[in-house]
Amino acid sequence: xxxxxxxxxxxxxxxxxxxxxxxxxxxxxxxxxxxxxxxxxxxxxxxxxxxxxxxxxxxxxx
Numbered sequence: 001x002x003x004x005x006x007x008x009x010x011x012x013x014x015x016x017x018x019x020x021x022x023x024x025x026x027x028x029x030x031x032x033x034x035x036x037x038x039x040x041x042x043x044x045x046x047x048x049x050x051x052x053x054x055x056x057x058x059x060x061x062x
Contacts, residue, residue, distance in 0.1 A: 026051050027051070028047060028050060029050035033047060
């Protein structure tokens with residue numbers, strides 16, 4: 001009973017991802033962080049361009 005409810009819940013979450021409603025998380029790269037610290041005012045541009053956005057549920061890159 002509980003296993004079927006869990007499977008149904010996972011299927012609903014994947015259906016949301018298939019519809020384009022992703023749960024996006026951002027991860028900044030090491031190069032962007034180092035540039036932001038060492039080259040402070042201009043390094044922020046590097047920080048904001050060195051971002052990877054991925055869906056938490058399905059792992060697709062957004």
